[in-house]
Amino acid sequence: MKIDLQGRIKNINLPAYTPLIPLFEAIVNSIQAVEATGEDLRNNFIRIQVLRDTRQAAMDFQENSNIHPISGFVVTDSGIGFNEDNFNSFRTSDSTYKSIIGGKGVGRLTWLKAFDTVEIESSFSDIVELKGRAFSFTIEDGVTQVEDIHLTNETKRSTTVKLLDYKTPYSNKAPKSLSIIANRIVEHCLSFFILNKCPNIMLFDDTDSINLNEHFKNHVDHNVTSDTFEINGLHFNIKHIKLLFAKDHKVYLCANNRVVRDEKITNQISGLPKKIITEDGEVVLYTAYVTSDFFDRNVNAERTDFIDYKNDDPSLLAEDISWSSIFQNIYIKASEYLSEYLVSIQQEKIEKIN
Incomplete structure (x- = not known):
């Protein structure tokens, strides 16, 4: 059965007042990918980069007026990666592959609801060796430009998801302050922090960085x-x-x-x-x-x-x-x-x- 991706995404309910939901979906995917390795979470990481449009002047008087608006996010993790099972699941609309851990198979569709471009690069283990693949995810063509990527002896297992070209009205509604974004991420992923199920998570932009594990300890854990x-x-x-x-x-x-x-x-x-x-x-x-x-x-x-x-x-x-x-x-x-x-x-x- 052929899926009308444009129609499917058009029907996705993503209100403008929830502009960070696509980012949250990417972060939870990363947490689950790290869990799937079976390794000590403390030895793994998630890096969340906030991309800003420096061409636009900041006009938000409720936040720091010197902060430029957000144009996208880059989420990198040391999780299991896009091996064959995960890649096939990604290409299947409403996949039930991760249903056992609460996944509904639609989270990645919110990416295309709020962003024009999604680019993914992953290096993963196929038991005998480390492999790599890269691909794009667009509302017009779904998964495209799939290609193997060259790995060196220094390459380590990692996956990077780039959410690019933030659409309006989501980009207009998104908080700009790194500290506010940190609060929102901890709020959404609170159960992972409370239950000690988080790897090391760092949020950063060109000028500042926040360790979310420390942020949780300082603002929530002591309560x-x-x-x-x-x-x-x-x-x-x-x-x-x-x-x-x-x-x-x-x-x-x-x-x-x-x-x-x-x-x-x-x-x-x-x-x-x-x-x-x-x-x-x-x-x-x-x-x-x-x-x-x-x-x-x-x-x-x-x-x-x-x-x-x-x-x-x-x-x-x-x-x-x-x-x-x-x-x-x-x-x-x-x-x-x-x-x-x-x-x-x-x-x-x-x-x-x-």
């Missing part, structure tokens, strides 16, 4: 509080966080170092305001990440859901435990952590009257 609870001898670990850039109070249930389910909890904890104001006057929201061997054993093969999720019959699970008891304990721990911010029901009534 993480670890706690545990136990049900019938089963241990659960919970990480409490107050985030500046979250949208709702949420709990994330994780298995095998990945987020599987998330649940809003605003209505589950008595007195929890919609937004929390800290002593410093910052407006934050509560987020929790919960891990357990129990979750690892009871996640489905695709890691997209848990077995009999939220079914209150404990006999359906391998261990004598119910989902309601798990959430009850999560809410108790969350209430303890948030105790200073919880508003009593009586106080709420008084405030409404006044």
Whole structure:
């Protein structure tokens, strides 16, 4: 069946207020490519270069007026690369090749929604030797200009994705400040950072650079509080966080170092305001990440859901435990952590009257 790529991309829902989604897709692909090597993440890297159009004067008064607008991004990683399986998957629209790790096979299509040109170069191992290939990805022709690339003895495994010629309205809506882009990347990839599933990630442009691992440690990790609870001898670990850039109070249930389910909890904890104001006057929201061997054993093969999720019959699970008891304990721990911010029901009534 022939795919109408132009029509497919035209129907992709990518609002102008989400201009960095294509970049996020490239970064997550890189994280997964590094994971696929099976190597220590600390020995691998992702480099994210911000390309700027120096021909245009910066007119954004909400950010540094000396910063030029963005024209593209270059993402380079030391991951597994575009071997035959990955290359064939890339050429297949809506591929299910990476569905087991949550991939839906459409992320790369957002690249062409927001950028005119995508160029890819990859050196990869085919078991016996290192090989290299380069190709272009365009809305008119899909994958084109496929060619083998010459490798030297110094060549190491790496893949570079160039997202070039940023289209309007996305380019106009994209933040220009490197620090703001860093915040957005950490926000989107937070589960990877929280669960220590990130290689070394560096964001840079012509004048500055930010190590995102250090950025996470300095701006988020120090706000993480670890706690545990136990049900019938089963241990659960919970990480409490107050985030500046979250949208709702949420709990994330994780298995095998990945987020599987998330649940809003605003209505589950008595007195929890919609937004929390800290002593410093910052407006934050509560987020929790919960891990357990129990979750690892009871996640489905695709890691997209848990077995009999939220079914209150404990006999359906391998261990004598119910989902309601798990959430009850999560809410108790969350209430303890948030105790200073919880508003009593009586106080709420008084405030409404006044």
